[in-house]
Amino acid sequence: xxxxxxxxxxxxxxxxxxxxxxxxxxxxxxxxxxxxxxxxxxxxxxxxxxxxxxxxxxxxxxxxxxxxxxxxxxxxxxxxxxxxxxxxxxxxxxxxxxxxxxxxxxxxxxxxxxxxxxxxxxxxxxxxxxxxxxxxxxxxxxxxxxxxxxxxxxxxxxxxxxxxxxxxxxxxxxxxxxxxxxxxxxxxxxxxxxxxxxxxxxxxxxxxxxxxxxxxxxxxxxxxxxxxxxxxxxxxxxxxxxxxxxxxxxxxxxxxxxxxxxxxxxxxxxxxxxxxxxxxxxxxxxxxxxxxxxxxxxxxxxxxxxxxxxxxxxxxxxxxxxxxxxxxxxxxxxxxxxxxxxxxxxxxxxxxxxxxxxxxxxxxxxxxxxxxxxxxxxxxxxxxxxxxxxxxxxxxxxxxxxxxxxxxxxxxxxxxxxxxxxxxxxxxx
Numbered sequence: 001x002x003x004x005x006x007x008x009x010x011x012x013x014x015x016x017x018x019x020x021x022x023x024x025x026x027x028x029x030x031x032x033x034x035x036x037x038x039x040x041x042x043x044x045x046x047x048x049x050x051x052x053x054x055x056x057x058x059x060x061x062x063x064x065x066x067x068x069x070x071x072x073x074x075x076x077x078x079x080x081x082x083x084x085x086x087x088x089x090x091x092x093x094x095x096x097x098x099x100x101x102x103x104x105x106x107x108x109x110x111x112x113x114x115x116x117x118x119x120x121x122x123x124x125x126x127x128x129x130x131x132x133x134x135x136x137x138x139x140x141x142x143x144x145x146x147x148x149x150x151x152x153x154x155x156x157x158x159x160x161x162x163x164x165x166x167x168x169x170x171x172x173x174x175x176x177x178x179x180x181x182x183x184x185x186x187x188x189x190x191x192x193x194x195x196x197x198x199x200x201x202x203x204x205x206x207x208x209x210x211x212x213x214x215x216x217x218x219x220x221x222x223x224x225x226x227x228x229x230x231x232x233x234x235x236x237x238x239x240x241x242x243x244x245x246x247x248x249x250x251x252x253x254x255x256x257x258x259x260x261x262x263x264x265x266x267x268x269x270x271x272x273x274x275x276x277x278x279x280x281x282x283x284x285x286x287x288x289x290x291x292x293x294x295x296x297x298x299x300x301x302x303x304x305x306x307x308x309x310x311x312x313x314x315x316x317x318x319x320x321x322x323x324x325x326x327x328x329x330x331x332x333x334x335x336x337x338x339x340x341x342x343x344x345x346x347x348x349x350x351x352x353x354x355x356x357x358x359x360x361x362x363x364x365x366x367x368x369x370x371x372x373x374x375x376x377x378x379x380x381x382x383x384x385x386x387x388x389x390x391x392x393x394x395x396x397x398x399x400x401x402x403x404x405x406x407x408x409x410x411x412x413x414x415x416x417x418x419x420x421x422x423x424x425x426x427x428x429x
Contacts, residue, residue: 065100094404098396100196101387106138106344109379110280112271114396115323119266119329121242124150124259126252127230128235131158136246143265144235150259151246153231158270162224169217176210180318183207233258240265242329267329269299271337278304278315280339287319298322300338335376345393350400352377362402363395370398370409 045101135152138144186203186408189195196334233246252258269289273281299321308315319335321327322376353360363373375390391397398405 013279028411043307049346083372090150094211094401094409095414096364096401097399098404098413099348100396101347101391102344103343103392104346104384105381106342106379107338107347107381108340109381110273110277110339111334112273112277112317113332113334114269114271114316116267116327116329116333117270117370118242118329119268119320120263122236122239122261122263123237123257124233124261125257126151126153126154126233126254128227129252129254131155131231133246133248133250133251133252136244136248138241138259140241141246142241144239144241144261146235146237148235149232150235150241151233153233153252155228155231156229158228162221162228165217165220165272166427169214169221172193172210172213174216176214177208179203179210196409207365223282225319235261237261237263238265239263254342262329265323266295267321267327268302269321269333269335271317271319271335272314273317274314275308278317286338289319289321289327289333291333292331293326295326296326297327299335345387345389345391346390347397348399349380349383351402353396353402360402361389361391362398362405364398364411364413368411368413370405370407370411372405372407373397 048205115168131153132156133151136150138148138150144150152219183203183206186195186200190197192202239261241259242262244258246258265351269287271287281301281304283301283303285301287301288300289297292299301317302320303318305316305318317337327333347361351361354361355372359377360372360373361375363371365371373390373395377390378386378388398411
């Protein structure tokens with residue numbers, strides 16, 4: 001009996017173990033009658049294996065859904081990646097117009113500065129002293145003609161002296177006439193020996209003395225006439241009154257200047273140049289000056305100074321300047337000597353960008369990518385700059401607005417290079 005019970009227990013344990021692995025086998029029919037119902041055994045086994053039977057379908061569904069879940073995740077990743085801008089295709093930074101270097105006739109210019117001075121400054125003063133000024137009909141800046149009255153001095157006293165001296169002259173002339181008549185009679189008497197030699201000599205001396213007195217009186221009259229003429233101060237030549245110190249009521253001084261006259265109204269530019277610069281110049285070369293209002297005034301080289309200043313090593317070049325109401329003596333102006341004409345490569349000044357003390361242009365390649373390029377420039381004329389090196393004849397550069405660009409920027413081109421095309425303003429997209 002005990003052996004049978006132990007056997008059943010071992011068989012029951014084996015079935016339970018097999019049930020946990022998913023293999024549920026019914027008890028043999030011969031064992032039912034040993035005091036255990038089939039229903040009770042089946043319920044117990046199913047209760048022991050219920051969790052495993054529910055987990056198996058869930059795992060199957062999970063394995064079937066994994067490919068779909070992976071596809072959804074990959075699609076989301078693709079959208080996230082596509083939303084990030086690609087570094088290989090940058091967004092355009094600016095809308096620009098492009099140009100290429102141009103060839104044009106270029107005038108070599110020598111830049112200099114200097115003062116405007118009168119061509120000839122004539123000093124005009126009184127020839128007599130101590131005479132009061134009674135009239136000054138001109139003022140500074142007036143244009144005058146040769147012989148025109150500038151100032152008049154009081155001539156009343158000179159007129160009185162002149163009239164008195166003319167009377168003295170008339171008396172001397174009368175005495176001379178009487179002496180000459182007496183001498184003539186004495187010479188006739190001397191022919192007949194009716195007069196002594198001593199008396200004849202006296203008549204001759206009286207005539208000579210009378211002639212001398214007449215000469216003295218005439219000289220004095222001329223001196224007074226000249227003195228009276230000096231009471232009228234007139235312009236020695238055509239010109240412009242630069243300085244006037246004459247005042248009505250003041251006493252004249254022979255050592256001072258009453259007026260300074262710019263002769264012919266001509267002014268000159270005295271440009272300051274170094275010797276190596278002067279070597280490029282010669283008389284007759286054209287010059288362009290800019291007056292304080294920015295207007296161009298033309299001139300020509302008249303003379304080059306033969307010496308230079310010992311300290312500054314600067315010498316002067318004298319340039320005749322066209323008449324101008326703005327360019328006046330004493331004004332400091334700048335100008336350009338037109339030295340030579342030649343063909344030159346130029347770019348607009350707006351295309352230059354100054355960085356770290358150097359000149360750059362923004363060159364654009366075939367992919368519209370910017371590359372800053374250092375260039376060497378020469379002279380400047382208006383809005384153009386002479387290009388000495390750094391670019392090829394077909395290189396495309398940004399016409400203006402290059403200061404907003406950096407290396408590697410992509411630009412949007414709205415105008416292709418062309419010789420005579422107007423420059424378009426750059427703007428942000």
